[in-house]
Amino acid sequence: MADKKKRRRPADPDSDSIPFKSRLKPDSVILQALKALAAAESTPSASTNPLTLADLSLSQACREVSDLPLSSVQSTIESLVLSLTHSILSGQGLSFSVPSRSSANQLYVPELDRIVLKDKSSLRPYANVSTVRKTTITARILQLIHQLCLKNIHVTKRDLFYTDVKLFQDQTQSDAVLDDVSCILGCTRSSLNVIAAEKGVVVGRLIFSDNGDLIDCTKMGMGGKAIPPNIDRVGDMQSDALFILLVEKDAAYIRLAEDRFYNRFPCIIITAKGQPDVATRLFLRKLKTELKVPVLALVDSDPYGLKILSVYGCGSKNMSYDSANLTTPDIKWLGIRPSDLDKYNIPEQCRLPMTEQDIKTGKDLLEEDFVKKNPGWVEELNLMVKTKQKAEIQALSSFGFQYLSEVYLPLKLQQEDWL
Amino acid sequence: MADKKKRRRPADPDSDSIPFKSRLKPDSVILQALKALAAAESTPSASTNPLTLADLSLSQACREVSDLPLSSVQSTIESLVLSLTHSILSGQGLSFSVPSRSSANQLYVPELDRIVLKDKSSLRPYANVSTVRKTTITARILQLIHQLCLKNIHVTKRDLFYTDVKLFQDQTQSDAVLDDVSCILGCTRSSLNVIAAEKGVVVGRLIFSDNGDLIDCTKMGMGGKAIPPNIDRVGDMQSDALFILLVEKDAAYIRLAEDRFYNRFPCIIITAKGQPDVATRLFLRKLKTELKVPVLALVDSDPYGLKILSVYGCGSKNMSYDSANLTTPDIKWLGIRPSDLDKYNIPEQCRLPMTEQDIKTGKDLLEEDFVKKNPGWVEELNLMVKTKQKAEIQALSSFGFQYLSEVYLPLKLQQEDWL
Numbered sequence A, B: 001m002a003d004k005k006k007r008r009r010p011a012d013p014d015s016d017s018i019p020f021k022s023r024l025k026p027d028s029v030i031l032q033a034l035k036a037l038a039a040a041e042s043t044p045s046a047s048t049n050p051l052t053l054a055d056l057s058l059s060q061a062c063r064e065v066s067d068l069p070l071s072s073v074q075s076t077i078e079s080l081v082l083s084l085t086h087s088i089l090s091g092q093g094l095s096f097s098v099p100s101r102s103s104a105n106q107l108y109v110p111e112l113d114r115i116v117l118k119d120k121s122s123l124r125p126y127a128n129v130s131t132v133r134k135t136t137i138t139a140r141i142l143q144l145i146h147q148l149c150l151k152n153i154h155v156t157k158r159d160l161f162y163t164d165v166k167l168f169q170d171q172t173q174s175d176a177v178l179d180d181v182s183c184i185l186g187c188t189r190s191s192l193n194v195i196a197a198e199k200g201v202v203v204g205r206l207i208f209s210d211n212g213d214l215i216d217c218t219k220m221g222m223g224g225k226a227i228p229p230n231i232d233r234v235g236d237m238q239s240d241a242l243f244i245l246l247v248e249k250d251a252a253y254i255r256l257a258e259d260r261f262y263n264r265f266p267c268i269i270i271t272a273k274g275q276p277d278v279a280t281r282l283f284l285r286k287l288k289t290e291l292k293v294p295v296l297a298l299v300d301s302d303p304y305g306l307k308i309l310s311v312y313g314c315g316s317k318n319m320s321y322d323s324a325n326l327t328t329p330d331i332k333w334l335g336i337r338p339s340d341l342d343k344y345n346i347p348e349q350c351r352l353p354m355t356e357q358d359i360k361t362g363k364d365l366l367e368e369d370f371v372k373k374n375p376g377w378v379e380e381l382n383l384m385v386k387t388k389q390k391a392e393i394q395a396l397s398s399f400g401f402q403y404l405s406e407v408y409l410p411l412k413l414q415q416e417d418w419l
Helices: A027-042 A070-089 A132-151 A159-160 A170-183 A250-258 A279-290 A303-314 A316-326 A338-343 A357-364 A375-387 A393-400 A403-414 B028-040 B070-089 B132-150 B157-162 B169-187 B248-259 B279-293 B303-314 B316-326 B336-345 B356-365 B375-387 B393-399 B405-414
Strands: A095-099 A106-109 A114-118 A121-125 A200-203 A206-208 A213-217 A234-238 A243-247 A266-270 A294-300 A332-337 B096-098 B106-109 B114-117 B121-125 B201-204 B207-210 B213-216 B233-239 B245-247 B265-270 B295-298 B331-335
Touching: A027 A243, A027 A403, A027 B106, A027 B169, A070 A095, A070 A170, A095 A132, A095 A170, A095 A403, A114 A316, A121 A132, A132 A170, A132 B336, A159 A170, A159 B248, A159 B393, A170 A316, A200 A375, A213 B331, A234 A279, A243 A250, A243 A279, A250 A266, A250 A393, A250 A403, A250 B157, A266 A279, A279 A294, A279 A303, A279 A316, A303 A332, A332 A403, A393 A403, A393 B157, B028 B245, B028 B279, B028 B405, B070 B096, B070 B132, B096 B132, B096 B169, B114 B316, B121 B132, B121 B245, B132 B169, B169 B316, B201 B248, B233 B279, B233 B336, B245 B248, B245 B279, B248 B265, B248 B393, B248 B405, B265 B279, B279 B295, B279 B303, B279 B316, B303 B331, B303 B356, B303 B375, B331 B375, B331 B405, B336 B375, B356 B375, B393 B405
Parallel strands: A243 A266, A243 A294, A294 A332, B245 B265, B245 B295, B295 B331
Antiparallel strands: A095 A121, A106 A114, A200 A266, A206 A213, A206 A234, B096 B121, B106 B114, B201 B265, B207 B213, B207 B233
């Protein structure tokens, strides 16, 4: 039976007594503060000229790949083949030197705040029963990449696999060698013109070119612009945004796009709709690098929200050789933070109890270097694990559908409440 | 060891002897035929004025919902509440009459080629211990929808749930009542301004407006335009496309977008990246209804490819009350069809053996009305189940990365080879 207690609601979404709305200052005051912040970000300083392995005298000990133009990829392959030919003609045989991508060869560099590869390599000779297959696959992948260079087209990993199923046998084999080839050539996977399916969308105060077409992201309706799978054909970024709002999930993105939040507070809104894909990570990095504005993250208040934030910020372990190109430094954790639950009076029934697995994931995160180096994050995560409560961004709808765009976010911006 | 047999490939992607390329006629010849086809489609005939329940004298026996403008939704809710108030005041109490959405109340209508709801309803009285909770939820959802009408904004199902977690308890309950409310009011779920997350993208010869912004889909680079989640703010469709190419998966979409296939053969390319979501289904239907051009489907040659085609064509069972608005009639199965595997010499190693589950799904499909009514489809499906072989669209990459856009599709169009 529906008893009275059950039907009592924490706040009537229609009433004027929307929690914290009265604390909001005029938009002009908030904008003033945001402008100062964006200006600070774009002035040349240590934060905009990030450290490299060379600055740390680690270039010898560590290995990273970089974006190369297609012509360089082509000539690097040709030089490699030439040196292999010399080796064969001089009686040394055919052998690739392949950087190790195993976790034993990975290193978290606190100064860079990301995972990089150490310098261990191994030989992959053709004249050896245990490596002849992998050597053959490596040569074939190099040949296919060389074809892509000549034709100047992009393909997916799946396409690559299907060009020679008999040799590759299954896609994990061609995928793994593709990563090897990135490391061998010293370039990113996107430089090889092998792309991942796109998932993300972007909307807001941004104009950019996608494959030669000029895109105005303030004129993309509610659907937004699909983030292109090939970052090398993205360019000409122009923007008057004061910050980038990185949103974990679709529902919050839709709310902000429909309300054209970016017109009230000039910003670029971007989401990968859950787990970050390579295309969205590359796009975010390019946005931050070119526009030099802060990145504020809006994620669920649960361990996975923080984990997603960390993938954007510090990279994933299986692509650590490419961390310099895939990661966006200095992402701020705007919300929903565990401390927000009480601060914004999120009703008890909109909070969810954490499962055993959630709690374990939270505790594991507390051991990660990228969390440890940010005391504010540690404190929040400790609170989450202690209270055993989580909440989605959507929980704010309990105060009205537009509470997110009309009160919560403006208030967060006003208070510069991020970590 | 890599023996010679393993490394022999079915065709060298670089050679001029690309299979079937020689059979291709000049594009002008193919375009001529496509123009005739598009013209036939747009002349007024039975196919463009599809049958309705009323034509079949089934309006009494069956129930369907329709798109209503927001103001009508609002006034329908207000009339309903007024009649409920009268009922209470006259001593009859509060009770909703709710159409049954169970499978026992569903009917496949061959003339319409879709599933519809029969007319069974049940009463949901407040003064009954077994229904009081659901009655309360129904009233609350009606109130929330009324709010959306007044504010003219869109929300997701998740947002709706979070406005009253204490009452709804879990999202399946608010979702189910939301479908009930659609049926009670006789309007589609998108008319209620409750939207699903968007997934699809569109590119090609199409201009349309999204929430007031004019979008030119020939100028959307490789990423394309994200399909808007709210179809009611999509309009002003203009196009010189001769057909719509409905693509199952992302990888094929990317290939066609990069090659700007739509410039060689004027078309609109659309994909939901796998399982069709509501937004993409609504968008496809609107495209077909407004532009009156054929829809050609490019899906994997496996039971799921055909199943996806059927969801676009005939609807899914759990939203059968809305089938008239969600389905696109007369979608042609272009490929990859089971008979294509031999016809186009798809190499053995690029075909995959069907699993037991695949074969069962295939056999189940053979029993479905929408397959049975198309003898060509039955024949193809029988061949698939008999040969126990499946293949992805990507399997065409074995003849070169651009074989799909440069040979396979043009040849299919030239031969008008669809079912």
